[in-house]
Amino acid sequence: MSITIKSPSGREIKFSTGLFINNEFRPSKSNNVLTTPNPATGEDLATVSAATAEDVDDAVQAARRAFVTTWGKKSTPSQRSAALHKWADLIQENIDTLAELESLDNGKPVWMARDIDIVDSIDCLRYYAGLADKIEGRTIEQEEGRKIAFTRPEPIGVCGQIIPWNYPIQMFAWKVGAALAAGNTIIMKPAEQTPLSALVLAELSIKAGFPPGVINIVNGLGSVAGRAISSHMDIDKIAFTGSTITGRSIMESAAKSNLKKVTLELGGKSPVVVFENADIDQAVNWVSQGILFNHGQDCCAGSRLFLQESIKEEFLSKLKKNFESHVIGDPFDIKTYQGPQVSKQQQEKILSYIKSGIEQGATLLTGGEARIAHLSSKFKNGFYTPPTIFTDCKPGMKIVDEEIFGPVLTVQTFETEEEAIEKANNTPYGLGAGVFSQNASQCMRMVHALCAGTVWCNQYVALSNAVPFGGMKQSGFGRELGIEGLKEYTQTKSVHWNYGEKADWPVDGTSN
Structure with a gap:
């Protein structure tokens, strides 16, 4: 299940074309495929597997197992940081291959893909690798010597992430960096127009040391795979970047299923x-x-x-x-x-x-x-x-x-x-x-x-991984990048702890 593309530079780019579930590439259970063209010539570029709702369910099960057994509940912040740093290093080592593949699939100049998009993506992963061990709660004094309260930021769980075609690698990094640093597992659906670079990133994630099930890639149509993700009962959060019309549909599906948390970065007319x-x-x-x-x-x-x-x-x-x-x-x-x-x-x-x-x-x-x-x-x-x-x-x-x-x-x-x-x-x-x-x-x-x-x-479109980004009005809600982006992938648990010898009030109908 692999293909080799020869780019105009003469470089041979080989990658797997299946769905990436539980650290393995496999075909869709229905053998569905989608073909992506080279926008510069209009000619077909590659054919990859296209996920069905059943495939999405398999990916969710793998992500849930990983969240409970190896990542969200078991990994340490330093382990998550190390894996993200290693992934960033591997992307750097393969930057020319990724840039040419991104250009062939998306149409943007190779120099732009390499020197802007991918460089920023590497920095994004490293930024969140540095934040992985800085997720902190706070202590709230209640009663000296008897009771204390504190908060615990915890990962949300299994996160569905649906990204657009305009910045395939960069949007991938924006989504996974914060989610993985916080301890979540993910099901990523790249845009159907630009499915290729995510498959190379998936191969590199294995080499980076991410356990099976932590990262899952399900290429496919938005009307099939995207809908299955947004309505799945065992996905805890959806992060979507794309059109306002699609954002409304995702929000509706999330509400009708299990009221999963949603963040949306939508359209603009700036x-x-x-x-x-x-x-x-x-x-x-x-x-x-x-x-x-x-x-x-x-x-x-x-x-x-x-x-x-x-x-x-x-x-x-x-x-x-x-x-x-x-x-x-x-x-x-x-x-x-x-x-x-x-x-x-x-x-x-x-x-x-x-x-x-x-x-x-x-x-x-x-x-x-x-x-x-x-x-x-x-x-x-x-x-x-x-x-x-x-x-x-x-x-x-x-x-x-x-x-x-x-x-x-x-x-x-x-x-x-x-x-x-x-x-x-x-x-x-x-x-x-x-x-x-x-x-x-x-x-x-x-x-x-x-x-x-x-x-x-006095400038425009200049972004920083440390500065939050997101919209108001019909451009969506929630933030990506910065500390605020990390917080979107955590939920706060409050703990009340009575460590004194007696209860604060009768709990069994008798007086203390």
């Missing part, structure tokens, strides 16, 4: 506000990166730009040049900044939004088919879309109101700070927001006023 006193060149660079990084496939992408009217012409002139300077093409070319979208479906969705923007009266500043017409014949069937800027936008347009999840930026203007706040908050989402101003007081006022889980000042 505003970026640029004031006339901003450093224009700095803001242009960050605004461009905020929407074009990862091909615009980012939940917190800065997709709604608000410019103070007085700087509109200068800013847009420089922004247009910046957009048009980004190289689109071969993900294995070091000069490429934007590769293809992850799938044909995603490409068509983005192009339909561009068409609707034109039809609804927005002005196309840059973008269109001519921007990608230069692609060689090798990539003509790839899922490429043009970096696009629309001006003269207004609420009510689909490109303004709905999450596109692609390299499409909408531009509106404002006169006053109050108007900027009102327009920026005019969205059901609340994941990220950006402010560009050289006035510190103005930045702080905007930080307080903007409804978003993360606000960037």
Whole structure:
């Protein structure tokens, strides 16, 4: 049950294609499979096993055994830390292989996968390895010499984790790092569009020393494997990153099953506000990166730009040049900044939004088919879309109101700070927001006023494993990363301890 892929660099990448359950690769019990394409060419890349509800149940049973016998109830913090550190070391040793596989499966440039996504993932695992032995409760004094109370943070148990296709390795690390450090066991479902890198990570987890059942990988369709995870009666927590629509469905399934704990990191339509006193060149660079990084496939992408009217012409002139300077093409070319979208479906969705923007009266500043017409014949069937800027936008347009999840930026203007706040908050989402101003007081006022889980000042999409990340409103709830991310995988047990000679009050109907 293995396959060897030869990448454009000549590297041979060999990995198992089965479901990973109890530290073993095996086919689906129904022999179901799914095929993933290479987004750059449109050609089939690999076929892997696709889990059914029965396979998910097997994974849950393995995870429950491991939680009770070897990990959650039996392991020490130092053992969990050592395994996470070893896993991070092994990923580092295989970083080039993983980067090329990630690029082939997802479409992002190899350099981006290696130098940003995987480096950050390694650091994330090491960050939580360092926190594994720092999970602490507190003592609450009750009655001197007679009674004491204290709290114990304990692992939740078996955790289902469902990750998206835009950052396959990075989202994997964000989910498993905190969960494993706290002593939980996991059932991971990668996105059906990008199932491959998780299988290599699974092989490396065995070498890292994780006992059987601690980590289980069940590739498959969201409508089958994802639904089975969210509704399973013996899964104690669900962590999901993806669309708001799917998040609602997962929350409903979790409530109807066993009221399992849920954390959701969902969609976004993030505003970026640029004031006339901003450093224009700095803001242009960050605004461009905020929407074009990862091909615009980012939940917190800065997709709604608000410019103070007085700087509109200068800013847009420089922004247009910046957009048009980004190289689109071969993900294995070091000069490429934007590769293809992850799938044909995603490409068509983005192009339909561009068409609707034109039809609804927005002005196309840059973008269109001519921007990608230069692609060689090798990539003509790839899922490429043009970096696009629309001006003269207004609420009510689909490109303004709905999450596109692609390299499409909408531009509106404002006169006053109050108007900027009102327009920026005019969205059901609340994941990220950006402010560009050289006035510190103005930045702080905007930080307080903007409804978003993360606000960037004079930068954008810069993340840290030590800083919590998550949304407000319909962008979800709960936090990943930081100490807050670790706490999402623990539950507090309170202990009341009477160590005096007598009870505090009669418990058998007689007086003391």
